[in-house]
Amino acid sequence: MSVFDQSTMHNGLLARLPTEEYQEIFGSLEMIDLRQGHVIVKANGPIDHVYFLCSGIGSVITVSSDGNKAEAGMFGREGFSPTSAGVGGTVSVHEVLMQVAGWGYRMTLSATLKAISSCPGFANLLARFIQSFASQISYTVLSNVNYQIDVRLARWLLMSHDRVDGDEIALTHDFISLMLGVRRPSVTTALHVLEGEKFIRSERGLITIRDRRGLEEFAGDSYGRPEEEYRRLIGKF
Known part of the structure; x- marks a missing residue:
């Protein structure tokens, strides 16, 4: 075709x-x-x-x-x-x-x-x-005001995961730092938290989602409502 x-x-x-x-x-x-x-x-x-x-x-x-x-x-x-x-x-x-x-x-x-x-x-x-x-x-805005960096990172990784094929996302710590508006050491610490929970695996320039459901539970109310709005207005992602 x-x-x-x-x-x-x-x-x-x-x-x-x-x-x-x-x-x-x-x-x-x-x-x-x-x-x-x-x-x-x-x-x-x-x-x-x-x-x-x-x-x-x-x-x-x-x-x-x-x-x-x-x-x-x-x-x-x-x-x-x-x-x-x-x-x-x-x-x-x-x-x-x-x-x-x-x-x-x-x-x-x-x-x-x-x-x-x-x-x-x-x-x-x-x-x-x-x-x-x-x-x-x-x-x-809500997430930046009300949630710690590890929860904000979980939300951001879920949103990124929604938009790629497979479980691997090619991202550096520096780029994540820029996107979240925080210092690089804060990103490293937050990644270690998510790795410790076995939600992700973080390697140089690559993050692999290991437990999507666990990551969603960790992100809580910071993730999901805009995605529901898209499905309501337009359809499946």
Whole structure:
């Protein structure tokens, strides 16, 4: 089957488009490989393209005026970014970069805005994802305020695990530190806690999920509600 066949589409939003809209939009999609660290858009920078991942994980990062950074949310094959483009925005408040390498499709901003105006199913799916993503960001704030770093790390690893195939996630301690907005020694300590519980195995540049259910129980209420919101609004991850 060719990639034009919608049944082969790995992005959750594009796969759910009405067939006629998918056929209309497909010609505007450019396939692209995305290495780890690839910057999709800079904070307060113009949006040139909208990205629909098929694999890998993108991080949406808040950047302060003095250069401090912390992850606000993440997305993968279930969504798109920058989300502001979905409501006609032309500038991204956040920096968006690839946390885990992958591939996907991108559309120019002009093609995206044209599709939003001419394809109601496309516009509706983008709006639903924006609502789901807003829920995720709100729980990131809740977790940062109310939970210790080991619980926050458990939540973050579960979210990453949702967006990859298999149980291995290629991540360094430095990258996790940046994403969680904490110092590297705190990440190392938290990883040791999760390893001690046999939830994960941490090696240089690689984390393996060993006990998904145990990790979910450890994360508690910090994980799960945004994922339920996505399933309610859009469908299975």
